[in-house]
Amino acid sequence: MITTPQITGYLSEHYAADANHTLAGYERAGGFKAVKKALKMKPADVADLVKESGLRGRGGAGFVAGLKWTFMPEKSDRMKVLVCNADESEPGSFKDRLIMERGPFAILEGILIAAWATGAEKTFIYVRGEYALPIERLRAAVDEMRAQGYLGTKLFGKKGFDHEIVVHSGAGAYICGEETGLLESLEGKKGQPRKKPPFPAQYGAFGLPTTVNNVETFAHVPYIVDRGVEWFRGFGTERSPGTTLFGVSGHVERPGLFELPLGTPLRELIEHAGGCRGGRAIKAVIPGGVSMPVLPPSDLDVGMADELLTERGTHLGTGGIMVMDETTCMVRAACVISYFFRDESCGQCTQCREGTGWINKICRRIEAGRGSDDDLALLDSVPAMMEGGTICAFADAAAWPIQGLMRHFRADFEAHVREQKCPFPESFEL
């Protein structure tokens, strides 16, 4: 079982007791107050409130959640559906797992509130297949809610408010974290993202109007409804309010999760994690999961909010921070990252299918001491050829980290080519 956060906030304050995953425990901590409050409001007002709170999706793209809810057709003769994206697979990201294991009811309550706001009658929680314990706890939570009458029809005494939740297990494919790849997979198909249009709000799961939100996004919703927009905006930045569960991993003394406001300086987060291991110097930090471009140590002062990271040429992504110390060979890092994208590309689009494999081959060749100046030129140009021209953003996600590494750590690549070997004897093993 995952360790509890080293710093807690409103989301995670009860996680340590490990009693929050039972309905009784959650209600003791004030659970299901928010949904009852929301049911006294008009659905559109609930969506407005969440929109005004500025809550951004916590799945990587950072879209304003309340705004996304309003894309759902108000009137529909077909059932409307919510999907909770619990396919957390971004390397460096492990927060959703914790929320599902320790605080599943906040997600479920958030779902009910979103269901009221959007008129959705059914929610599918798509959990990555490897997450056995989160699936177990979510299913148990859903069963408890059903037994308590919190799922089914006429919920909390509200006539016409019916909802059902299905916990659905994925089967091992990163691409199912992509919104429409997830929908395909949920429909029992290969998880290959759909071309847009149509968009999910019109044609989503099983062709029904659908809104997809991330686990953590749903989990914030009850707190926002219960405590108000102003309270929520008391955390974080103007553009990125609230806290998030930052994951810090890699070469730090105490890796783990830290619930802190968005905008918290990167350096501070690393210090919370005990700083770089063994008193070594930091060489590089990936701030938001492997899809996001790497930062050099000179950027550690950056605040961990997307609008601030964008100024440094990277993004918040899922807030998964990976620290690499001075021994690290960045070409090896490129090998690991590019292998991941090669392995996980769904294979539909030419640039992604062929580009991910090609980049990985080039990186491996350079790492093995057989690279040439031509290979460096390829690492400059192939990612650009992949970017911006595919069905989904996976190809971008595969291109960006390589571009980041070439931008800040080109010298590592050049040294491999020059010396025809890896010049970092103490680096992590490949």
Add this chain to the structure above:
Amino acid sequence: MPRVKIDGTEYEVEDGRTILQALDDLGLLMNGVDVPHYCWHPKLPVDGSCRLCQVEVDDIPKLQIACNTPIRDGMEVRTQSDRVADARRGVMELLLVNHPLDCPICDQAGECKLQDYAFDYGVKHARTRDPRRPAQKAVELGPEIVFDQERCILCRRCVRFCRDVTGTAELGVFQRGDESLLETFPGKPLDNAYSMNVADICPVGALTTRDFRFKIRVWFLDDVDSVCNQCSNGCNISAGRAHNNVYRFTPRRNDDVNDTWMCDAGRLSYPALREGRLETAQLRGRSVAFNEAVAAAGAALRETREAGGRIVGIGSPFAPNEDLFTLRELLGAVGAGPGLFSVPLGAGDDILIKPEKAPNAAGARALGFVESGDVGDAALAIVLGHAAAGDALSSVENVILIDTHDSALASRAMVALPARTFAERAGTFTNHAKRVQRFLPFLEPRFEAWAEGDILTRLAASAGLDTDAWDVNAVSKRLSQEVPAFEGIDLDSVGDRGLELR
């Protein structure tokens, strides 16, 4: 109807069309407006994955794929900008990362879209020095199709064909990423009545037909417009010919008839154009000179007529409209009743294959031929093709058979005269939907043979009837003037798409 500006020229297009569909409708796609594409095919659902057809649309920052972008009124599309060229170059280079450079030994060379587009839009020098993805060579996917897996660019046209056209779904893409491979379900071959179409739509040399593979380089072939004669659908085809031989039939697009498809049986019917032919004229089972046989037949016809014997004509649903019309004229001149005919039947489906296994049954009907084999007490029968004649003919003393192929009837007939197949002359067939379609000659006969109508005319002349030399164009004109259903429909006016009977 929305108006769209493409590369500065304004067009009016139908509602709800994508950019590629509109260009295709306008006849401009790769024929004035170059938007190269692999996965898109006019007759298959949009896939949108090859990413080659990206174009600039209005001021949208990202390039859009022309195959999945619906046209809106006032839209402006740019297909030839530098950004578009860059994107195409990128996609082309990436497609070649795992594609072997084996054009000299690849059967697709000359009609390979990868080769063509790499030349037109690609980089001039390969920058990859990595080994290609390991894959299998010459896999037999089914009875007709051979698969060179390493050449596959995963456009999935064949997958969609088998799902959406035949509904048989034999092909799929297994695994994912750059390990994706086109395959069949374990132990289930690609085996359906239309399987060979996947070789046509494969833009590269991955899927080839066992029949045509390595027979001849395609640049030695010239294609002649023709019509398949295996059933009453009348699929439009191209006959690939060289040195007075035909090497393959391929479907020729006709959206009103066969889209871009044809069945395997039709495709594989070409060898019969040369096999089992009636090669010499026969007089009571003995080979004689053509003119001698015509003279004997003419004499028999004259004598029967003079003796007041009943004459019957048996048409053939394999004979073209023009020749049936000539037979009709001859029967009229000798005072015979309407011609008879019968159609061989077989299985049909709801794709292309029709139960009537002949190309011109509707033409025979339109020309007044009666579906009957009852020859009654006829003393003389003029028969076009043995297939149309039944046992009933055994009671007829004088059978004048005009036929493309040899048969028991040919040796039994009083006279048998070798006719040209549809491959050896021009003419028209009327398909099941009453569409009159033209075929052109693509083979020269290797022995003395003439069109059925031509032979009938010689026979008439020999019998002392007043005739002009037979000419298919002249007959076609006369047919269009004399038979109301054919009004305005002749060899010229039908064009290469055909015209419906009135």
Add this chain to the structure above:
Amino acid sequence: MQPETRQKIEALFEQYPEKRGALLPAIYLVQAEQGWVSAEQAEALAELFDLKPIDVWEVLTFYNMFYTSPQGRHHVYVCTNLPCSLRGARGLLKQIEAHLGIRAGQTTEDGRVTLGHEECLGSCGTAPVLRVDGRYCENVDAQEARRLVDALE
């Protein structure tokens, strides 16, 4: 496909607006019978779901957690993505390979263990992580890994 498996699958249909939604859960149920899914089982699934066998096979081969060939009695996976690699996962994998005498992707001759490496398992804060028969084992070192592997029967 065993009758109980079929019943369990049919019970899932009502959860989804279209039956096909139950395909992934159904494959898990079928896979539980013998640890992998055969072509015959895939055909039976296709029939049950009104699909073509190829639809099922495409899905089976797309996802990492489905197997179309016989597997060891136990699965040991080592996460080798960056956060785990930074904390020695690849060295750990090599030691397990040496200990079992097989490479990642192979099964021991006695059919006891199939060893593999996996992409990120979402346990970066407790790296390196192993997934042993579906159970997460976190903060694993070489000694612990050997103990875990040896405990498998």
